[in-house]
Amino acid sequence: MKTIRLHPGKERSLLRRHPWIFASAVAKGSADSGETVRVQADDGRFLAWAAYSPTSQIRLRVWSFDEAQRIDAGFFATRLSQAIARRTSLGLDLTACRLVHGESDGLPGCIIDRYADIAVLQAGSAGIERHKPALLQALRSLLPQVRIYERSDAAVRGREGLAASSGWLHGAGPTQVEIREHGLRLLVDVASGHKTGFYLDQRDARGLFASVVRDHGVQRVLNCFCYTGGFTLAALAGGAQHVVSVDSSAAALELAARHVTLNGFDPARTTFVDADVNATLRRLREGGEQFDAIVLDPPKFASSAQQVERAARAYKDINRLAWHLLPPGGWLFTFSCSGGISAELFQKIVAAAAVDAAADAQIVARTGAGADHPLTLHFPEGDYLKGLLLRKR
Ligand code: SAH
Numbered sequence: 001m002k003t004i005r006l007h008p009g010k011e012r013s014l015l016r017r018h019p020w021i022f023a024s025a026v027a028k029g030s031a032d033s034g035e036t037v038r039v040q041a042d043d044g045r046f047l048a049w050a051a052y053s054p055t056s057q058i059r060l061r062v063w064s065f066d067e068a069q070r071i072d073a074g075f076f077a078t079r080l081s082q083a084i085a086r087r088t089s090l091g092l093d094l095t096a097c098r099l100v101h102g103e104s105d106g107l108p109g110c111i112i113d114r115y116a117d118i119a120v121l122q123a124g125s126a127g128i129e130r131h132k133p134a135l136l137q138a139l140r141s142l143l144p145q146v147r148i149y150e151r152s153d154a155a156v157r158g159r160e161g162l163a164a165s166s167g168w169l170h171g172a173g174p175t176q177v178e179i180r181e182h183g184l185r186l187l188v189d190v191a192s193g194h195k196t197g198f199y200l201d202q203r204d205a206r207g208l209f210a211s212v213v214r215d216h217g218v219q220r221v222l223n224c225f226c227y228t229g230g231f232t233l234a235a236l237a238g239g240a241q242h243v244v245s246v247d248s249s250a251a252a253l254e255l256a257a258r259h260v261t262l263n264g265f266d267p268a269r270t271t272f273v274d275a276d277v278n279a280t281l282r283r284l285r286e287g288g289e290q291f292d293a294i295v296l297d298p299p300k301f302a303s304s305a306q307q308v309e310r311a312a313r314a315y316k317d318i319n320r321l322a323w324h325l326l327p328p329g330g331w332l333f334t335f336s337c338s339g340g341i342s343a344e345l346f347q348k349i350v351a352a353a354a355v356d357a358a359a360d361a362q363i364v365a366r367t368g369a370g371a372d373h374p375l376t377l378h379f380p381e382g383d384y385l386k387g388l389l390l391r392k393r
Contacts (some may be wrong), residue, residue, distance in 0.1 A: 003038045004029035004052065004060065011041040014048055014062065017378040019103050021050065021060035030054065033161060034130025036063065036071045051108070051127020055161035061108035061125055076131055077138035079106045084142060090371050096179035096186075098200050098372040104382045105374065109160075110135065113196040115188045116177035117145060120196035121169065123152045126160045136169055147171030149190045151197075155303070166191070182207050184233045185262050187255060194252075199227060201337075201369035202297065205387050206234040208367060209333055212389070213238025213293065218331065222246070222284070222291040224277045224298070224318070229256030231295045231333075236265045244291075246273045246280050281321035293331035294322045302338040311338055312345070316353045323357035323392070332361065332390045339384040346386050365389040 006014075010025035021039065031037045031052035039047045039060060046067045050060040063071045083105040087097060099119065100112040109125020119139060123129045129152075139148060148170040157164055175191035181203055188197040209231055212218065219241040223231045226245035235243045247253050253272045260270050273280055277298070296318055302311030315336060322332055336346045343366070354361055367387035368375075375382050 001038050002029060002031045002035065002052075003040055004031070004050075005040055005044075006042060006047070008042040011045075011047050014039065014065070017065060019062040019108055019379060020058045021062075023057055023059040026059055034126035034128075036127075051125065051130070053126035053160050056126070056159050058125075061103075061127055063106075063108075063127070073134040073137065076107075076134040077141070080112075080135065080138045081142055083107070086374070087372055092372050093180070096181055096198075096200065096203075101373050101382070103379045104376045107135075109156075111196065112139070113198075113200060114143075114146065115179050115190060115197055117147055118149055118171075118175075118177055118190050119143060119146045120149050120151050120190045122154060122196055123150070123162075123165075124154055124156045124160070126162065129160070129162050132169075140170060147173065149175065151190065151195070154195075181230070182210065182234070182237070184237060184259075186228065186230070186233075186259060187262070188228075189255075192251065194227065199230065199297075201373050201385050202230060202335075204370045205333070205335070205367045206230050208365065208389065209293075209295065210234040210238040212331060212333075212364075213240050216331070218292045220244075220291045220293075222294045222322075222325065224281070224294065224296050224322075226256055226272075226295075227252045227297075229259045231297065232256055232270065233259055233263060233265075235293070236260065236263070236269060240269070240293075242269050242271070244271045244273060246275060246277050248274065248276055250274050278318060278321070281318060281325065285321060285324050289325060290327050291325050291330065292327070293333065294325060296322055296332070296334040298335070298337075300338045301336070302340040305340050308338075308340045308345075311341060312349050315341070315346070315349045316356075319350050319353035320356045323354050323359040323361075326359070326392045328392055330392045331364075332392065333387065334390065335367075335385065335387045337385045339381055341386075343383070343386045347388060350388055350390070360393045361390040362393065363388060364391050 005028040007027045048062045049064045050062045109128040111122035113120045153164040176189040190197040221235040221240045221243040223245040232245045369385045
């Protein structure tokens, strides 16, 4: 077993049980990609077992802080079964659910989403890549009926020195399956969809939106960055008269339109716009349009700390434009999924946008990812998704 020694004082974050060690903290030692190493303090004290990643700035990701723990196939099987058991105990529907949420489930870099009979694995760290066979074996024995598809094509793979990799790992056949969310039917294509196929993290927010629409008799809805229409369906289910949905992906819009009829809603209640959201918001404003509720669920505008400033401007722009399209009493449900933008900063951005649009609003709810995307006390980076449900005064 190889040993990595940290610079004096650099053990502090590990003592707080944060699972990452950056390259600059390492004083001595190296290992192969994904290899398990013993991490010790400058004075030789054991700190953790971790996976080594030679090319990433996040040089070490912790598997365990317990010196007696062996990082073997049994370890991965235990972590996986614990993750699934936690979700079962919460009463989550495991057929449309994130089964493993990386660091927060003790498996840094590992995402496993399940859609109907397909489990989708995203290996986002050198350690997970190396232990993929053990994880697969564990997944197959815990969920013998599921097919397993790999979607390890996220940008983080490059930083970890890993090439993109996608395709069947177990089983074969159609990559499109049907899931249910709040009783609505949704098609998910695990091969061509975004991320692992669908944005499971917004399930609770979509449910909340449906009830706002229902309880407040919301009629005209604008759903920006609609993807395959999750919030569109929520609005229709809530009784909205008309929903305008905007996205720049033709394939996503095609599926969104299919979802409308699949769920028995009248397509005349919907308009789909294949265009840039910013440009569309400006056009709607010039046309004097108004909406009773607007959803802004953009992609990650900041994927690194350096991009935060530019991202903040982009968030402010779309939020300002949205405020202009809302009458008094109108609803804005606005989100950021950029890890680098804190909840506090996001609220400031949305507030500044409101000031520019001469709008005032109340915060009716703050939302985050659902219970299948758990947060742990020691890993604040896991808190990436922030939502503000606001009502214009
Ligand atoms: N709200 C969705 C998820 C949104 S993901 C849901 O509940 O499922 C972000 C979406 O923004 C993607 O579908 C992407 O195609 C779209 N997108 C990214 N940049 C865009 C832009 N500039 N204009 C319009 N859509 C954009």
